[in-house]
Amino acid sequence: MRVIGLMSGTSHDAIDAVGADIVLRDNTIQVRLVGQLSRVYPDELRSELIAALPPGAIDMATVCRLDTAIGQAFADAAAAAQREFFSGAADLVASHGQTVYHWVREGAVKGTLQLGQPAWIAERTGLPVVSDFRSRDIAAGGQGAPLVGLFDLLWLAGHRERAATLNIGGIANVTVTGDRPVAFDTGPGNALIDAAVELCTGGTERFDRSGARAARGKIDADMLETLLAEDYYRAPAPKTTGKELFNRSYLERVLDGRTPAADDILATVTALTARTIADALAPMRPTEVIASGGGTRNPTLMAMLGAYLGPTRLRTSDELGLPSAAKEATAFAVLGFLTAHGLAGSHPACTGASRAAILGSITPGAAGFALPDAPTTMPRRLTLAG
Template sequence: MRVLGLSSGTSHDAIDAAVVEFGLDDDTLHGTLVHAAAHPYPAELRAEILDALPPRDVTLAAVCRLDTLIGQSFADTAAATVAAAGPVDLVCSHGQTLYHWVDDGIVRGTLQLGQPAWIAERLGVPVVSDVRTADVAAGGQGAPLVSLLDTLLLSGLPGPAGALNLGGIANLTSVGQGAPVAFDTGPANALMDAAALAGTGRPYDEDGRLAAAGQVDPALLAALLAEPYYRREPPKSTGKELFHADYLAGHLAGRPPLPVEDLLATLAELTARTVADAVRERGLRSLVVSGGGADNPVLTERIGALLPGVELLRSDALGLPSAAKEAVAFALLGWFTAHGLPGTLPSCTGAKGGRVLGRITPGHGPLRLPEPLTGAPAAARFSC
């Protein structure tokens, strides 16, 4: 089965697409990455998305407009991907998270926009979407959903092992010590990107150059590390409803002006410290790193320095290109849903049980899905 995974993360910069050819051999799922690409959002649409993020208030008219425009942009990406990679049997679209409603550590709801009917109409194939809500309804965090991919991918590594994704938010999956555990550790690029945009007008600190030229401000770092979220026990999840530009501005208010280089160095240290604390707490011996933050040498070098004795390797070494991992994760979730298999692990999300994820928008003609499987794969292996 060929599945197209579509995703846009908390950096809100592009739609990631990955076409994966899946085949099941006994209890091992083999995935061949046929095509992967990132399609930047149109500048005007990205600006509208950013304007709608917390803590800003938005109207229902704005929500309706964004749901449509994001859905059309996802459909454009899907069509371009199929033109490059050939037909697919199914699409799984994560859409764009606009709000993750967390109240005292409990996820009450989650909102991803990007109406899937635009994709189904454009390609004529079924689309799985709204993949987080079933887990939330079952008492889970609805995140990190990449934990399904991580646990299957890490099954061949000597434990305890972990997978770290450095997107706008950093999330960690840990295996090899009983049931798998997964949670958001805190910000990865979210606050650094906000600081880079405010200080330079550019959306991010390319290759960590500005952070490399700066010095960590100990007082600011201590204030940032006092955030109560870091001391919550997993399962837990967060996003830009907490770690946004105004959150950072609040910490900077009343302090002497800080050069952007020093601010970025401090924020990189914040991410490295919170990640390293989580990895040490789980006693991990190896860490598979992916996401945009994996290309920031300041960040990865600091994580490595804080974790002596822990082997760091990119997901590319396991046949899964770092930049494509999130989109591949949603292709995998689509495959699980199509085969009637739960896409969540209760120990990772905190739900009372595994749930088949999402809702399905039919394409053209009758909806036909594979026969449900009675058992889930125990491992996954990927190649390009």
């Protein structure tokens, strides 16, 4: 199948699209990346989206507008990918959509909401669309995240190292391979870093470019210890979190009565991300960590993380042939492929579900949709073709 994978993460900044030729042969999924592109949200849409996120409160009219506008933005990205990568002849779109709320209560996930109406994608491209991946895993008792866990386990099957994959988006998540695999959100990735930039600049800047401000600052030890006292870090895996917890209001509560310099705030929340990732991985003792996501473009964060990890090798997915910026969109392209073939896209050990589940809902394309003949067994590994 020629699959377009679409993803926008918890940084809410852009839609990433990949084109992937995917073949299932024997027990192996073979993936060849044809191309990747990114489409930044229009400023007005991004502003309305961010205003709608917790702790903001919105009405259903705004939800409807966002679902439509995000769906149209995803459709634009899918159409561009279809044209640029496959000359208009793709087979399937896998759209993660835009997460706006992940409902967690007492450690259990009760529901999730991703906006980006898939009908706009199907109508624009003529292709069938797999969307709403997370809800089925939640219905089966899982966390609904991180769904990249199965992809990671297939990708690293047979890898000689005891590896952990790490994605640093707005929220950071890890998958650890081995006899007892596990996947979970470690806590904030870029979420509090971006919130600190917005707070310190009055909203005139969105992120700490290349970690420059954090590099100039000093870590406030007392503030860091206060941040580390958050109960989430001591909760057992599998677990998930989001900007419902780690947002600007959260940071403002921590800063109440404190007056550190702006760059010191940036240094401290950057250290928090690095420290909580390293602390979460320490009990599992991976020999290497393979990082991807926007956080890998922050050299200050990566240097801090490397220091906290100690002897554990830190590298990026690019070194293994998978572009860091394309990893999550590629993973969802594979999950869409599995759904289209009637195969499960989750791993119970990674999400805490009672069983592996076929994920998502299918919106037919212009020619309708018929499931291909389903393989009799799940694939056991994934390879990336050059």
